Amino acid sequence: MDATSDALLFPGMGPARAGELGRFLVIDHRARRLLGVAEQSLGHSLLDPLATEGEEYTEHTQLAFVLACLAVAERAEQEHGLDPVAVGGASFGQRAAVVRSGALPLAELVRLITRVARQERDYFTRAHQDLVSQFVVRVPDPVLADVLDGFGEYELSGRFDQDVQLVTLRENRLEEFVRRVRAAGGYALTTMRPAAHARALGPLREELAEIFTEFTFADPALPIVSDQDGEPLRTGGAVAGLLLESTVTAVRLPELVGRFSRLGIARILVAGPDHLLHRLPGLTGRFELLRADLRAVLSPAPRPRLSRAVPV
Structure with a gap:
C-alpha cells in the first residue's frame, strides 16, 4: 500500500448526550439522509425518544451515535479528499465501521442494534447487575498489576494505550478500586453500567448469537481491522464474529494501531463524538491524526470541520 494511505477509525461510545445527537441529526444534511434510512427501518421516529433521554445507552442513543459517526466521516472524506484503504472501530465504533466497510447495510444494522440492545437490557435485569467496567488512565500495566494485587475478582476488559485501561469488577468493590488507582497516581474516568467486554458475560453472548443468525453479512469492500x-477481516463471517465476540472479548486497541502501521497507513481520521482516541499517544505519536466530530455543525461560531488532533 502507498505510504500516504488513509484509514477511518470510529470511536467507542463514551458519554453521549441524546439531545446533542438529536440536534445534529436534524441540522446536518448527510445525517438527515441517514436518519431517514434508520427511521424507515425502525418504523417509527428516532428523534422523539432522543428528546426525552439522557446519557443512557439505550438503543435510540446507540443508533444516533452510529448515524453521527457515519455522517461526519462522509463529510470529511468528501471535503478533504480522503481515500481510506481500511477501517476500524474501538468497541462500539465497530458498528459504524461495519456499515462503512460495506459488510452490512445501514438499515440492517439498525435492526441489529435494536434487537441486541433490547436483549441486553432484558439480560441485565436478570443477571450481572453487580458488574461495572471502569476506565482508568495514567495506569500502565505494572502499576495496574500493583493496584489489583490481592484485589479479588476482576477482568481486564480493554487496553487502549500503554496507560489507559478498562477493568470489569463488582460494583461493591468499585470505591476501593478507585481509591487504589488514585493513590497510585492514576485517574478514574467513565464507569460503564452495565459492564462490557467481559468473559463473565458468556451467557449473554449465547443469547445474542441467536439474533446474529438472522442477519447476513457480506464480505467487506474495505477490510475491517479488529x-x-x-487482524484485517475480509469475510462476512469474520465481521459478524467481531461484533458478537465483542461481548466477551477485551478491546486491545494497540493491536489495531499496530496493524494500521503495518498496512502503511499514514493518516487516520477519528470520525465521531470522541473523548478518548484523539488523546492517545499511541495514535498521535505514529500517525497524522485527524478529527471529525459534531462541533462544526453544532457550534454557532465557525470552526474547521477537520482538525489535527494533538496529545494533551
Whole structure:
C-alpha cells in the first residue's frame, strides 16, 4: 500500500448526550439522509425518544451515535479528499465501521442494534447487575498489576494505550478500586453500567448469537481491522464474529494501531463524538491524526470541520 494511505477509525461510545445527537441529526444534511434510512427501518421516529433521554445507552442513543459517526466521516472524506484503504472501530465504533466497510447495510444494522440492545437490557435485569467496567488512565500495566494485587475478582476488559485501561469488577468493590488507582497516581474516568467486554458475560453472548443468525453479512469492500487482535477481516463471517465476540472479548486497541502501521497507513481520521482516541499517544505519536466530530455543525461560531488532533 502507498505510504500516504488513509484509514477511518470510529470511536467507542463514551458519554453521549441524546439531545446533542438529536440536534445534529436534524441540522446536518448527510445525517438527515441517514436518519431517514434508520427511521424507515425502525418504523417509527428516532428523534422523539432522543428528546426525552439522557446519557443512557439505550438503543435510540446507540443508533444516533452510529448515524453521527457515519455522517461526519462522509463529510470529511468528501471535503478533504480522503481515500481510506481500511477501517476500524474501538468497541462500539465497530458498528459504524461495519456499515462503512460495506459488510452490512445501514438499515440492517439498525435492526441489529435494536434487537441486541433490547436483549441486553432484558439480560441485565436478570443477571450481572453487580458488574461495572471502569476506565482508568495514567495506569500502565505494572502499576495496574500493583493496584489489583490481592484485589479479588476482576477482568481486564480493554487496553487502549500503554496507560489507559478498562477493568470489569463488582460494583461493591468499585470505591476501593478507585481509591487504589488514585493513590497510585492514576485517574478514574467513565464507569460503564452495565459492564462490557467481559468473559463473565458468556451467557449473554449465547443469547445474542441467536439474533446474529438472522442477519447476513457480506464480505467487506474495505477490510475491517479488529480491535480485539488486530487482524484485517475480509469475510462476512469474520465481521459478524467481531461484533458478537465483542461481548466477551477485551478491546486491545494497540493491536489495531499496530496493524494500521503495518498496512502503511499514514493518516487516520477519528470520525465521531470522541473523548478518548484523539488523546492517545499511541495514535498521535505514529500517525497524522485527524478529527471529525459534531462541533462544526453544532457550534454557532465557525470552526474547521477537520482538525489535527494533538496529545494533551
